[in-house]
Amino acid sequence: MFLIRDKIHQGSPVFTKEMEDAAVDALRNDRYLYGENVVKFEEEFSRFVGTKHAVSTSSGTAALAFILISIGAEGKKWVTSPMSFIASSNCIIHAGGIPAFADISLKDYCIDPDAAEKAVRKNKAAGIIPVHIYGQPVDFDKFAEIASEHNVKIIEDACQAHGAKYKGRKIGSLGDAAAFSFYPSKNMTVLGDGGMVTTDNEEIADICRKLRDSGRISKYEHDLIGYTARMSSVNAAIGRVQLRHIGNWNNKRRSIARIYNERLKHVDGLGLPQMPDKNFEPVFHQFVITTERRDELKAYLDDHGIETGIHYPIPIHLQPVYRNRFGFKEGDFKNSEVFSKSCLSLPMHVFLEDEQVRFICETVEGFFDRR
Template sequence: MIPFLDLKLQYESIKEELEAAVLKSLASTQYILGEEVAAFESEFAAFCGVPHAVALNSGTSALHLALLAIGLQPGDEVITVASTFVATVAAIDYVGAKPVFVDVEPETLNMDHSLITAKITERTKAILPVHLHGHPADMDPILKIARQYGLKVIEDAAQAHDSEYKGRRVGSLGDIACFSFYPGKNLGACGEGGIVVTANGDYAHTIRMLRDWGQSRKYHHDMKGFNYRMDGIQGAVLRVKLRHLKAWTEARRCHAQMYNELLRDAEVETPQERDYARHVYHVYSIRTSQRDDLQKKLTQQGIGTGIHYPIPVHLQAAYADLGYKRGDLPVTELEADRLLSLPMFPEMTNEKIEAVCRQICGVIL
């Protein structure tokens, strides 16, 4: 058996360090926020190269509060992509704004910046690119358009921990960036978690209040807020894991290189890495018109796979009210039918990668 993801191996590799941190957190009785969360915020902000980080209970909460912090109002529009997990779009809906979709580049599956300007209206207030699968979006053109039209840029970096764009870490590029620490992420908690990072102190201050019922201090509710606080134990866990993230990233990149080499002669498209990017391979997805047949046969051989994402958000029943139909985002729709994600986690062995590739080459030549 070769699982798609094996969190047990990661746990075993740092078991003593992780359990000591959790026990220390339990003994402190600081179960919500507290010193461990504050320390993690400082360490993760430094890791991203920004002055502020605010830890939250999920990546979805991070997106929600980031949109509120920039002042988004009901009826405003946010330009984003449908090639993403539904949370990206749900957060826009939470604040009463309207998601406006642009298609993606075929090579990276990230926002096609050449399509943005045509979608800008007087109601447009922000652009929300997604760094899909761990490959950064082409941010300079996006930021240039944002400056030209006075728009804010929020990075959805939920899959892009440690990714770089032109030598700068993802998270330090837009006005605000949002990360998820869902357990399967490159930096994953032992439960749910998320964070907002920003260079804007006012945004950070607002988000700190919003995550804790809008309090400026205990029982002083200056705005209507939420219960979006991070658990103390998750702060302790993430501090331990952050120390290993660079090594895990390099392992993923080595695995991806091996996949690329072994699949060179197979009739599949492997992921591309642009010259401006450092891909961190949260997901390693190949593309093939035989996707469903290949997935079935790999499953029969005990090899786990995934599809990210089979139905783009603009075609989901929950968002039918936005008025999109099949054919509106042709690249997004085409690739949703062709993408197949292969096993990818730092602890994979060369032997397992070779076994996966042998099976693929045996099906698709």
């Protein structure tokens, strides 16, 4: 039973007895690293996404960087979204490439395909990393067209989009390869750091397998300069349990999103995310609204016990390290800059009760009714 005085958290990972038992069992009975749970998690995750291969890693960042290294990103430019977590671009630098950006569309908050094509041409880029931001699938067919016209690779950043679908196909199975994150805030997590590469390309999968494991081909023989970036068996055991529930959890998130959308679509001056339709099945990792009065609304909701988030207050190109290293400046990607000043992530997690969601909507309405 929800009491008005209870604080409503913005996000909340799931940890159950089933996961605790799986973790303890893995610690007692499995190898700590690369045990049976890791092998099974990879098999089950590749089946879930619908790719031939899934290669676990220690993080989503490692998964992205290893894909790029495996396809020879070094010395080449890669285009990604400035409105994402910084790892969407850092991975390019980790792989020895050079990041370039294309602005987002204010319709779906994802990288705009037309802007991406221009950026590919201008930078003679080797590929694009579209980010399915907040679990919203990008309009992938447009990226596939760019790929065939310009002969570039498409690597999906699926770190926020476990289970999302585009035209009936799972996110993570659309591009040359994709990367997922299992960081604790994600729709599914291994309750620690963890990541996964998904691909149909055997060569990419083989190289990623080696890269995460010190470049090994056998115990003490190495044919690549690799990293220590494996997933532990305990984390994999937890991931396997979460994978069994992700479908229901995503349904729950979509049902929360529907309540938000129904109640808030009448509020003047409020931007709402795209809702599911026959081509796009988002999974609402976040439910992000936009308003020019973002900071005021955030403080007001906080005063009413409603925690919110900002994803993200600084676009990647304006991060100090990117300004200093690459000379990006304000005005370079205007939609992303406007969006970063107006976006607000409402509470979104599977423990939210409908009554709480309605209370959040009433409070947002109350804010705009005052004047």
